[in-house]
Amino acid sequence: MTSTATRAEPPLTSDRRVSGHGVRSIIGSWSRPGAAYGALADALRQAVLSGALPLRTRLPSERELAEALGVSRTTTTAAYDTLRDEGYLTSRRGSGTVTTLPTRLPSTTGQFRAAQGADDLVDLTTAAPFAPDELHAAVRDALDLLPRYLPTTGYFPGGLPELRAAIAARYTERGTPTTPDQVLVTTGGQEAIHLLVGAHAGPGDRVLLEHPTYPHAIDAVRAASARPVVVPSGPDGIDLDLFASTLRQASPRLAYLIPDHRNPTGTSLSADARAQVRELADRTRTLVVGDEALTDLTLEGPDPASFAGDGTSPHVACLGSASKGYWGGLRIGWVRGHRDLVGRLTVHRGHVDIGSSVLDQLVVARLLADRDAVLARRRQQLRERRDLVRALIAQRLPSWTPNRPAGGLSLWVDLGAPVSSALAALAPRHGVRVAAGPAFGVEPGLERYLRVPFTEPPDRLELAVDGLARAWAELGVDDDVRASSPTGSLVVV
Structure with a gap:
């Protein structure tokens, strides 16, 4: 088989190894009409590209994978050979087979139709x-405001004061009275999730998640070596009875919910359900986090009620992001919670990140000021x-x-x-x-x-x-x- 891509050469030694049964769980239902080795190669390639199979992970032997999948060794050997030729796997005698990526992809490869270049994907x-049309003007305005911050170090661990004030005003407008010291600005919503999980859960601790949910929240729990405990969500949102019993029986250190237009199902919690969640948080003394990254993107009906309610509960926190409503290139997120929580998170954040981009924060402040028209x-x-x-x-x-x-x-x-x-x-x-x-x-x-x-x-x-x-x-x-x-x-x- 002729190679169609230049292979990367990462170190083959890796502490990560996935078993045959682990691969079977990752690739799921992979069979389809046609050659079995081609379908298996497609499934493994997709798992590498999506991150489900991390790079520099040692795969099971061809024999072990064949036994786990219930196919012939000829099938797994041919699939591995295909991916080696494409640059998604690399092998060396005594070191096993390790996931990698091609250093480049040609304009047309076996993954795409001959008439279709990679740019068409x-x-x-x-x-x-x-990005919205208004972003350019917001950047210009931010540049005009930047000189007032140039005589400073540029480090604002809690966030730029005027952005914290703008976010606090938005929560107050939505019925959750908030002061700037109840807001922590983060470098994107993902950092906010990792901060909240990392500050509350460690190896073996339980964290409650909805099923299905945002994949990066799952990643954050696993990165903390914590144990995700799931509660299903259906067309009407999370199963509140099961949520309540899980809080009591599993005693999670944290619960992560998406109350508005949940990724991926689009469901939202009703006002009554939000009130029940807050009451359960207080009763069990469990921190319940509501991810409001999609809250501003209501396409039909009234805007959802604030997840934090009157904002007085120390066991309810919200996080938000500029990525979904405005633009992902603005790596700005935030946490709204009790002052003590914001203080602890600010200290915890200081171990890895001492502040977000001042210019990006100024841009987001300008977009928030014009949010009605932009949204x-x-x-x-x-x-x-x-x-x-x-x-x-x-x-x-x-x-x-x-x-x-x-x-x-x-x-x-x-x-x-x-x-x-x-x-x-x-x-x-x-x-x-x-x-x-x-x-x-x-x-x-x-x-x-x-x-x-x-x-x-x-x-x-x-x-x-x-x-x-x-x-x-x-x-x-x-x-x-x-x-x-x-x-x-x-x-x-």
């Missing part, structure tokens, strides 16, 4: 919008794109069942069959990359579901759905269903 693994245009754009993707799916993938979220950035699509991982592995061949359902869960499952963001421009969204339709046709699920059902209707077991 539509990446739907990230649900985030492009109105953003919401209208997202409404149109949500409805476009739903219409395209109805036309080209009629067996799929997408939801219609009242806010957020993505659809949660029921595929009708447990093939999400196989589809995600196959999709790059057809010009689109997506995150499979299992990426959003701590426990195995979610193979029936696919997250489809609607943040790309309309022409790119059309290309993405076209690519998904081609990948779906190659997967052959609809054909299998028709063959197994005399009426041709979908049979769910």
